[in-house]
Amino acid sequence: MAEIVELLAEVVGAGNVLAGDDMDPDYAHDEALTATPSAPLAVVRPGTTAEVAAVLKIADELHVPVTARGSGTGLSGAAISPPDGILVSFERMNAILEIDLDNHVAVVQPGVTLEQLNTALAEHGLIYPVFPGESSASLGGNVATNAGGMRAVKYGVTRHHVLGLEAVLANGDVIRTGGKFVKTSTGYDLTQLLIGSEGTLALVTEATVKLHPRLPHAATVLAPFTTLDEVTAAVPRIVAAGIGPLVLEYVDMVTMAAITANVGLDLGVPEPVREAALAYLVIVLESTHAARLDDDVEALGGLLEELGAIEVYVLPSHAAAQLISAREKLFFVGKASGMDDIIDLVVPRAAIPKYMAAVAAVGQEHGALLTGCGHVGDGNVHLSVFQPDPQRRTEVMRAVFRAGLDLGGAISGEHGIGTEKKKYFLEFEDPVKVELMRAIKRAFDPHGILGPGNLLD
Secondary structure (H helix, E strand, O other), rough: OHHHHHHHHHHHHHHHHOOOOHOOOOHHHOOOOOOOOOOOOOOEOOOOOHHHHHHHHHHHHHHOOEEEOOOOOOOOOOOOOOOOOOEEEOOOOOOOEEEEEOOOEEEEOOOOOOHHHHHHHHOOOEEEEOOOOOOOOOOHHHHHHHOOOOOOHOOOOOOHOOOEEEEEEOOOOEEEEEOOOOOOOOOOOOHHOOOOOOOOOOEEEEEEEEEEEEEEEEEEEEEEEEEHHHHHHHHHHHOOOOOOOOOEEEEEEEHHHHHHHHHHOOOOOOHHHHHHHEEEEEEEEEOOOOHHHHHHHHHHHHHHHOOOOOOEEEOOOHHHHHHHHHHHHHHHHHOOOOOOOEOOOOOOOOHHHHHHHHHHHHHHOOEEEEEEEEHHHHOEEEEEEEEEHHHHHHHHHHHHHHHHHHHOOOOOOOOOOOOOHHHHHHHHHOOHHHHHHHHHHHHHOOOOOEOOOOOOO
């Protein structure tokens, strides 16, 4: 250990290598509920791409595992290093290198946070629209997990906005993929291969991302329904209406009560409506013109009434902001309430009614409470799992995953596989595809040092 720490200190400086009691306990975990915290052999905080390359060259030669860490907000255990490994923290590589107004792109280091980038973009009337619900999340972490969030129904997910990357391979070689152009037909698309690879193929040291105009007008509509079937049946009609919602969220009655109580938010919904409502739709619209937004809200209200909403509420701006913020903090509300695990399975949008019916049946059969909400506009439903017994919880998780996969879904819509969903991924995924992934992994990382335990064994 002393030898490795000394070698790393020669590369990044002694003050940027932490070991033993010098390590903050936060480096031992991310936000995964079921992962076991683990302090690494050493934490390294590089400041440049050259330093990252030198660190990986040392690790590759000595066959020392390397785990990448952004802000530590992930939910899959992917940012937790084994005790014999090096944790590369990108907290010092946090510079916005360029905001290119002509090409509408930003070039950022991996430690840049979403809040930091969008604050800088605001003065230019621009926005980076991917927002997975945690403003302190880093762009590097978002790239690693292909992060999504509530705005994906309109803007898509991370891979739709990353045009190019700089990355360091396991042996220390530095590569550049893509660029400031929006299309290419030039060989394999390594940019897209690295996005979502959870730190198992290379360490991203720079990202070029697309920017969008920041629209000045927005409205939030809340629609309670008496049945979940009505909610899920309404979603494709809303998407097809041509109003282009920024947010289209489903929230069940238990979750709505929890998140509003957590922040002391009164939405002004009368008690008889609350008692009749089984679930809610939260829809955010945005526009360049106030009059056009008003027209869209009016059209949406009429459509929701036609689709069976008990009532339609256009929330005041302060209440709307509080509700969206409360929804974004749902994970921490669930965690404080004793939630045992979380599922972020994604299915085709039209399959949501069948999926939610299957989820209800699983909960009843296995004696588990499954509550939640989801980005129903893109089929990504988030379920809070309350079942403290590990064996019974595994049965619940397996049954829910099986139900979603049978409907054409995938195990993770945005949180990633990491270490905590790996057993289900390897059990249910096509073994031919898994072996192909292993072959790609070997090509990028022959000694298997990157992202130990993430995604693949």
